Amino acid sequence: MTSSALVQTRIDPEVKERAAAVLEAVGLTVSDAVRILLTRTANEGALPFELVDPIKQDAWFRAKVLEALADPRPAIPHDEVKARFAERRRTALEAEAAKEP
Template identity: 30%
Template sequence: MAKTANINVRIEPEVKQQAEDLFSSFGISVTDAINIFLHTSIMEGGFPFTIRQPRFNAETIAAMQEACDIMSGKIQAKSYKTTNELLQALNAED
């Protein structure tokens, strides 16, 4: 039987659950997925995918900031009583 070594990793419970759900849909455990990642990294001689910072355009950055401001209560989110009212507001922005 092969010897094993333990790796302890601290992650957010939600991330752990999402990973378990994802990998179980492939019929593997998180441990299996980590082993696949490590073996592939060794074969590739590095990360088996490109590591880079996401680059967003100014409009996307502004939208993300607006979403954060809405969630934190800094600004009030717009609301509409009817679909027609929403559509009129959207058409007025053009």
């Protein structure tokens, strides 16, 4: 595949220099990094990383764990959980197979 499209962007020169130094340490150029980002975004249909605040994500996760630990419902035995997911997987595979021509 030939590279013929030109992408230009404006960025703080100091940010570009710091990024270039990091990329150079792993054998990449800024152009390489942009090419990788755009190729993965196009191929995966989304950014290849999440744009989340790790502190907020951690707080959310901790809250969910505490919520789960405080859940008064009885625990489900491991074998039953495995059986439920096996059934869900079987149903999903059958539905997908029914779609195929």
